[in-house]
Amino acid sequence: MGRKHKPKPGTLARTSLSALPRCPAHLDAVAHKEWRRLATPMYEAGILTLADRAALAAYFQAYARWVEAEERLKETPALLKTPSGYVQQSPWLTVANKQMELMARYMSELGLTPSARTKLRQDSEAQKSEPITFVWRTILDPGDETETIEHEKTLELPNRDD
DSSP states (O other): OOOOOOOOOOOOOOOOOOOOOOOOSSOOHHHHHHHHHHHHHHHTTTTTOOHHHHHHHHHHHHHHHHHOOOOOHSSSSSHHHHHOOOOOOOHHHHHHHHHHHHHHHHHHHHTOOOHHTTTTTOOOOHHOOOOEEEEEEEEEOOOOSEEEEEEEEOOOOOOOOO
């Protein structure tokens, strides 16, 4: 019994695709344009998988609806007065806010935010075994005869797959 163990960030394998997936046909022109803008760099960075296609499609659908709502908000006020005299929020503002919430959720899941990107790990051989070299420079005398001391240290990082 008990709680199920959560996987550590970056430990789930991500299998890169051999080709960029096609944009789903049901998405409109605005969503298609956003697909080309985001899916290509995600594919080139090796963080796009076939399993991401549905989540990406949902993100782009929300993006297109958000753009439409924002365009409508340029034409209508954000607050409307009802026939009975009450002031209420425009339905387009409600749609825009909801789509922004959905977009933020999908961006987090897909690694499109700075904090989400830190949780992603690309499966590349270079990341598994490449040492990191640090170089520190200390300038002791800023005069004509500047003395520079360089310290070099190579640090082998442990393989995270162990």
